[in-house]
Amino acid sequence: xxxxxxxxxxxxxxxxxxxxxxxxxxxxxxxxxxxxxxxxxxxxxxxxxxxxxxxxxxxxxxxxxxxxxxxxxxxxxxxxxxxxxxxxxxxxxxxxxxxxxxxxxxxxxxxxxxxxxxxxxxxxxxxxxxxxxxxxxxxxxxxxxxxxxxxxxxxxxxxxxxxxxxxxxxxxxxxxxxxxxxxxxxxxxxxxxxxxxxxxxxxxxxxxxxxxxxxxxxxxxxxxxxxxxxxxxxxxxxxxxxxxxxxxxxxxxxxxxxxxxxxxxxxxxxxxxxxxxxxxxxxxxxxxxxxxxxxxxxxxxxxxxxxxxxxxxxxxxxxxxxxxxxxxxxxxxxxxxxxxxxxxxxxxxxxxxxxxxxxxxxxxxxxxxxxxxxxxxxxxxxxxxxxxxxx
Amino acid sequence: xxxxxxxxxxxxxxxxxxxxxxxxxxxxxxxxxxxxxxxxxxxxxxxxxxxxxxxxxxxxxxxxxxxxxxxxxxxxxxxxxxxxxxxxxxxxxxxxxxxxxxxxxxxxxxxxxxxxxxxxxxxxxxxxxxxxxxxxxxxxxxxxxxxxxxxxxxxxxxxxxxxxxxxxxxxxxxxxxxxxxxxxxxxxxxxxxxxxxxxxxxxxxxxxxxxxxxxxxxxxxxxxxxxxxxxxxxxxxxxxxxxxxxxxxxxxxxxxxxxxxxxxxxxxxx
Numbered sequence: 130x131x132x133x134x135x136x137x138x139x140x141x142x143x144x145x146x147x148x149x150x151x152x153x154x155x156x157x158x159x160x161x162x163x164x165x166x167x168x169x170x171x172x173x174x175x176x177x178x179x180x181x182x183x184x185x186x187x188x189x190x191x192x193x194x195x196x197x198x199x200x201x202x203x204x205x206x207x208x209x210x211x212x213x214x215x216x217x218x219x220x221x222x223x224x225x226x227x228x229x230x231x232x233x234x235x236x237x238x239x240x241x242x243x244x245x246x247x248x249x250x251x252x253x254x255x256x257x258x259x260x261x262x263x264x265x266x267x268x269x270x271x272x273x274x275x276x277x278x279x280x281x282x283x284x285x286x287x288x289x290x291x292x293x294x295x296x297x298x299x300x301x302x303x304x305x306x307x308x309x310x311x312x313x314x315x316x317x318x319x320x321x322x323x324x325x326x327x328x329x330x331x332x333x334x335x336x337x338x339x340x341x342x343x344x345x346x347x348x349x350x351x352x353x354x355x356x357x358x359x360x361x362x363x364x365x366x367x368x369x370x371x372x373x374x375x376x377x378x379x380x381x382x383x384x385x386x387x388x389x390x391x392x393x394x395x396x397x398x399x400x401x402x403x404x405x406x407x408x409x410x411x412x413x414x415x416x417x418x419x420x421x422x423x424x425x426x427x428x429x430x431x432x433x434x435x436x437x438x439x440x441x442x443x444x445x446x447x448x449x450x451x452x453x454x455x456x457x458x459x460x461x462x463x464x465x466x467x468x469x470x471x472x473x474x475x476x477x478x479x480x481x482x483x484x485x486x487x488x489x490x491x492x493x494x495x496x497x498x499x500x501x502x503x504x505x506x507x508x509x510x511x512x513x514x515x516x517x518x519x520x
Numbered sequence: 521x522x523x524x525x526x527x528x529x530x531x532x533x534x535x536x537x538x539x540x541x542x543x544x545x546x547x548x549x550x551x552x553x554x555x556x557x558x559x560x561x562x563x564x565x566x567x568x569x570x571x572x573x574x575x576x577x578x579x580x581x582x583x584x585x586x587x588x589x590x591x592x593x594x595x596x597x598x599x600x601x602x603x604x605x606x607x608x609x610x611x612x613x614x615x616x617x618x619x620x621x622x623x624x625x626x627x628x629x630x631x632x633x634x635x636x637x638x639x640x641x642x643x644x645x646x647x648x649x650x651x652x653x654x655x656x657x658x659x660x661x662x663x664x665x666x667x668x669x670x671x672x673x674x675x676x677x678x679x680x681x682x683x684x685x686x687x688x689x690x691x692x693x694x695x696x697x698x699x700x701x702x703x704x705x706x707x708x709x710x711x712x713x714x715x716x717x718x719x720x721x722x723x724x725x726x727x728x729x730x731x732x733x734x735x736x737x738x739x740x741x742x743x744x745x746x747x748x749x750x751x752x753x754x755x756x757x758x759x760x761x762x763x764x765x766x767x768x769x770x771x772x773x774x775x776x777x778x779x780x781x782x783x784x785x786x787x788x789x790x
Binding site for chain 1: 590750787
């Protein structure tokens with residue numbers, strides 16, 4: 130259970146030490162406890178999140194290379210388990226399913242009956258949730274279940290999910306979690322927090338419990354505590370990662386600059402490159418927008434209503450009788466970027482970007498949000514400065 | 521997210537393209553209650569769901585919606601007949617400030633299909649007439665044939681405690697009333713601009729110009745309320761479609777104090 134504040138934090142015991150070849154024990158304990166274990170696995174030339182049955186399914190010895198519009202996996206030449214950055218998928222795929230039946234209806238002799246699916250949701254254990262992605266889950270919580278309305282599907286999945294977070298030691302070329310204050314160290318609440326130390330002839334894991342259920346798993350694992358030296362080495366790996374971000378973004382004044390720059394020429398500039406394909410919104414771990422579709426049987430007596438991920442980059446997204454509100458690609462890109470870095474603050478008291486870099490990596494034309502946002506930010510004087518800064 | 525089933529009790533054709541549905545819960549239970557300005561999501565079996573403001577009396581026996589057949593769902597909806605069943609989710613959204621406006625003059629300005637979402641306000645005000653100062657209803661529509669709720673408007677116009685003016689964009693030989701945009705009625709309307717509350721619903725361009733005209737007369741933007749429209753799919757702030765700058769129109773709107781949205785309605789493609 131990881132949905133309730135930090136109050137569940139048990140007394141700070143030292144993390145457990147684990148040899149990488151025994152990491153499978155953790156997965157098996159979780160599976161015996163009835164969790165469907167979801168974690169990173171290598172498929173179709175990428176690292177994706179999917180069901181893993183054992184540690185064998187992890188991308189052992191693989192890493193990724195990410196840059197604007199480019200993603201490759203390559204062997205590392207070692208047996209590291211978690212030595213890569215953001216996977217191609219975000220965890221929202223499981224908590225906020227991309228295609229979900231909301232209810233179905235049956236019509237018999239003019240009598241209509243509506244039925245909502247009442248099957249119990251799967252209990253997921255997410256293995257390998259990076260700091261940025263853990264923060265993304267928290268931001269989705271705010272959207273889907275902490276407001277005046279609650280999405281019951283999301284809440285049921287989220288409430289039962291077991292989170293094994295991982296301190297990130299291998300940021301990619303598109304990462305900027307340090308700028309967004311979301312990583313690489315896990316600060317949010319997870320059931321277990323794992324650090325993998327690889328290098329200098331050593332390879333080991335440390336596992337710390339963040340909740341009582343995390344502690345139960347550690348107790349069952351029954352490993353010795355990591356020594357101070359081991360903790361220090363693991364800690365140094367995370368420290369090093371913080372110095373190794375592929376990108377950075379200055380965020381002070383960004384929210385205000387975006388709110389006040391609807392006519393900035395950069396919007397036109399980026400819209401000449403943007404294909405409005407929506408890859409960024411699909412890969413984004415916090416983008417939550419959806420649409421509904423009614424699927425009706427040819428006989429006309431049965432229908433179902435499904436919810437599907439949607440993207441604010443489509444013309445239909447803002448359709449109102451007579452036409453769409455945001456017709457130009459310029460206005461659609463502006464909507465997305467402004468929402469992420471500006472209006473999300475108005476809505477949820479925090480920004481919508483966690484700096485995972487997926488939107489940069491998976492943009493087919495390599496548009497870099499850190500670059501676009503910086504240009505807009507620099508056009509507007511910061512409080513206390515004398516005039517607009519120049520590039 | 522699962523609608524409740526309602527049965528169509530009566531359909532009234534208001535104009536060639538606009539109709540009113542009177543609904544009752546199929547279960548026989550009491551209908552949902554609403555505040556003037558709120559909307560429901562109406563679902564047509566196998567066709568889809570659309571947001572429609574309630575146009576009926578808040579204390580009436582049936583749930584009443586008036587809509588124009590403009591899209592796929594509303595066209596199918598226009599073919600509904602008494603006895604048919606539809607789904608209803610609601611009510612959603614922020615209402616008109618009928619409590620805040622108590623004790624003040626009231627200026628209600630409607631453009632075209634913007635009248636139905638304001639009609640519950642008029643029912644409420646007339647039922648609590650002593651709570652309000654002078655009440656003015658200004659209604660502009662395209663042609664005399666497009667005038668909604670005509671019999672009711674004529675009845676209200678006969679009252680001494682309600683000032684009602686109608687204008688049309690295009691007259692006909694038999695029309696002897698006002699011709700021109702609805703904003704042209706504002707300068708002469710009898711209300712105390714310093715304290716009056718205004719409620720505007722209509723096309724966005726009409727809202728902008730009406731608000732400007734009211735401001736010109738001295739009504740403060742915090743006393744002007746407008747009902748905005750955006751693509752609403754879920755009505756509860758999850759789908760993201762209705763975002764208007766920082767606002768979720770379904771949840772914080774559709775009724776907004778104008779000072780919260782004035783900047784945005786003057787921007788293009790927000």
